[in-house]
Amino acid sequence: MSPPNAPSQAFAREVEDLVAECLSDPSAVINAARKGSFRDLCILGECAEKLPAEFARDAFSILCTKLKVPPRPAQSSNESNAANRVPEFIREEFKETWFSIFGISKIVTTFFxxxxxxxxxxxxxxxxxxxxxxxxxxxxxxxxxxxxxSPDPNAAPARGNLTGFKSAAFSHIAGLYLTVYLSSETLSRDQRSAKILIKIWANTAPSDPNVLMFTRGLRKLHVMPSRQLLEWLMQECDNSVDRVAQLVKERLIISLKRANINYEEVEGNVMAIIMLCCDEQRSFRAAFLKIKGIIGAATDGFIALGKDSKAFNAEKMHTIETCAMFYFDMFRSQAGIPWIIEGVRRGYFEVLARFSSAYTSNENAKVIVDSTKMLLSRVLPSHLVLFSVIGAVGSGLDSSGHLLKALSKSACIVKDEWEIFSSIALERIIQKHIYEKINWASKSESLRVMCSTCCKADAWNTFKKCAGCQAAFYCSKECQIEDWKKRNHKGECKDMAGYTDSVYVRQRDEKFLLGLAQQEISRHLPGLRKIAERDFPGVPRRKLGYILDYRTVPITFGHFRLDDDVMGEGENQSLTRLELRKKALESNGRGSFVSLRVHQGSGSMEKNITVNVKEESPSAIEVEFKRAVGQDARGNLLETRSDAVDVVLHDLGIKDPVSWLSSTQTPVKHLCERIDAVMVNHTTQIAAAVASTHARR
Incomplete structure (x- = not known):
């Protein structure tokens, strides 16, 4: 039999003739192979899956007895001898072993x-x-x-045919171990077979015609610890996390750009990302996040998948389910904020709209619907307290405005959750735009650094920067230690290091959060007074601190006693909390202490600040827009008073957030232009409602 690197057409004809010979008289070929005929053993390997069942059993036994690992030839220091040495892959011992595996693989994948x-x-x-x-x-x-x-990587036909031969070989090997992995609980626990599947997947080009089998094999390894999978992949990529991340990205993008999308291939590649981007694999996730365009490329592919005219069969639904889980897992991970920013900016809302036909009460759509509902009603709204996230949401809504009506149709099962998100998003977009206009007239103010722990302003440019992420600043060693140990900066440091412009983004987000907190307290002051009287009767309000929990939807408010701060005491007490609590008590009501709780990826963070809250009520403004209202710890909605958002909503006559966001091609841009006009006509009224969006440091 010709070696694998023979010219492809001649080799193919030879194989066809041998297979025909075997099938015409299988017993003769089997007997010859049993007696040691190398030629007939190779024939069995080529046509094993086509044999009748009774002959396949005999062939399998013979092939198994031929499995062996020939001794490797000794390396020669003599260049002439080394040059003349027969390559290992065309030695008879190698080919005998290979054709045995080839035949075993075909029999297992066929007859199992x-x-x-x-x-x-x-x-x-x-x-x-x-x-x-x-x-x-x-x-x-x-x-x-x-x-x-190979001395000449571009040599033909040897190079090309060897590569093609490897592809076919690896495909059959992957099929063998995948079949065994799914068929035997005992053998599936042998990590060596999983490692073989990893090696095959990592050493196969994304354009390989047999790539589906390799991706299918990797997909079935989702039950294994992601740490082990990453370790093996790194071994195949010169121990470079960046190379692994690039490999995964390339496979996903290619699978999504195929003229005829194979749903199982897309699903397998997305699942690989989900497995490797779990919170345990911080190094991989950080490397993956640094690859420019990965989220956008994935989102573009998902959009193309949504445009696919094929009916929503079970296979397509499984793939859409995996795409939905991609966003669900990424947005809720410890690195969730940068994923959210990139995801919504690059087309997440269009993906939602394109997949709207999949949001049904059908049991097959349960995971898709549940994960989408959670993102729209809980995860995304709870992050709409950050300037960067609100800005990204605005950009995403503008790029998808013409498609958003699909999410508000009565047949869409996530309609209510989309309305919740739309309402909060519209309010936050208005608050963000007003905040920019009033507070950031000069760029120097927007770029002024604050301590990441106590929010003190760096008036003299003396604050120290975190050496790891280069994004957090500290006014003292004590604040740095507190942020690292007690406020989870240890958990976010690596993720922030991979996030471009993280210094500016973090500082801008924190300043906006402080201003937003002050506005929320001012708006809910009537209700806060009542729960203070209910929960702390007889205690002067100047001795009460505020709790503002943005992790819940709606926001949860509460009070605690500044002179009996149970939550702030103990061995884990915050030095910043103690200092600010003392400052608030000594201010005699001029400064109010606020404990902010916000999501930080899959975790949470507490930030303690002091703010000025004006007691006098602004003019009451009636609006038809159903705004989000905060609640107390018992779930009771709080009484509110008018604020700057009410001024805008009233003047623009906005009644329904869903209708507004789907009314034009670029609804957010149109909204901001209208807000500018309102601010020109009502500057004094809005400024009075805002009062002052600078929290006290």
Missing amino acids: KVPSEKAYYMPLVTKFWENLLESTEYVMFVMLDAIVS
Whole structure:
């Protein structure tokens, strides 16, 4: 039989003739192979899956006995001898081992589909399992080594045919171990087979015609610890996390750009990202996040998938489910904020709209619907307290404005959750735009650094920067220690290091959050007075601090006694909290202490500040817009008073957030232009309602 690097057409004709010979008289070929005929053994390997069942059993036994790892030839220091040495991949010993694995793989993947045949072969596979693993590792090593060490990478036909031969070989090996992995609970626990699937996946080009089999194999490894998967992938990528991340990105993008999208391939690649981007794999997630365009590329692919005219069959639904879980897992991870910013800016809302037909009460859509509802009603709204997230949401809504009506149709099962998100998003966009106009007239103010722990302003440019992420600033060593140990900066440091412009983004977000907190307290002051009287009767309000929990939807408000701060005491007490609490008590009501709780990816963060809250009520303004209202710890909605957002809503006559956001091609841009006009006509009224959006440091 010709070696694998023979000219492809001649080799193909030779194989066809040999297969026809075997099928015409299988017993003769089997007997010859049993007696040691190398030629007939190779023929069995080529046509094993086409044999009748009774002959396939005999062939399987013979092939298993031929599994061996030939000794590697000694390396010669003599260049002439080394040059003349026969390449390992065309040695007869190698080919005998390879064709044995080839035939075994074909028989297993073909006959395991029949229960009675599977029952017959499984004990034999178990018996020869060790030999099978060792032989497979040997064959893969030789083939990869032959390709890498080829003197001329572009040589034809040898190079091209060897690469194609490797593709077919790896495809059959992947099929073998994937079938065994799914068929035997005992053998599936052998990590060596999983490692073989990882090696195959990592060493196959995304454009390989057999890539689906390799991706299918990786997809089935989702039950394994992601730490182990990443370790093996790194071994195949020169221990470079960046190379692993780039490899995963390339595979996903190529699978999404195919003319005929294979749903299973897309699903497998997305699941690989989800597995490797879990909170345990911080290094990979940070490297993945640094790859420019990955989220946008994935989102573009999901949009293309949503445009696909094929009916929503089970296979397509599974793929859409995985895409939904991609956003669900990424947005809720410890690195959730940068993922949210990039995701919504690059087209997450269009993906939602394109997939709207999949949001049904059908049991197959349960995961898609549940994850989407959670993102729209809880995850995204709770992050709409950050300037960067609100800005990204505005950009995303503008780029998808013409499609958003699909989410408000009565048939859309996530309609209510979309309305919740739209209402909060519209309010925050208005607050953000007003805040920019009033507070950031000069760029120097927007770029002024604050301490990441106590919010003190860096008036003399003396604050120290975190050496890890280069994004957090501290006025003292004590604040740095507190942020690292007690406020979870240890958990976010690596993720922020991979986020471009993180210094400016973090500072801007924190300043906006402080101003937003002051406005929320001012707006809910009537209700806060009542719960203070209910929960702390007889205690002067100047001795009460505020709790403002943005992690819940709606926002949860509460009070605690500044002179009996149970939450702030103990061995984990915050030095900043103690200092600000004392400052608030000594201010005699001029400064109010606020404990802010916000999401920080999958975790949370507490920030303590002092603010000035004006007691006098602004003019009452009636609006038809159903605004989000905060609640107390018991779930009771609080009484509110008018603020700057009410001025805008009233003047623009906005009644329904969903209708407004789907009314024009660029609804947010149109809204901001209208707000500018309102501010020109009502500057004094809005300024009075805002009062002062600078929290006291």
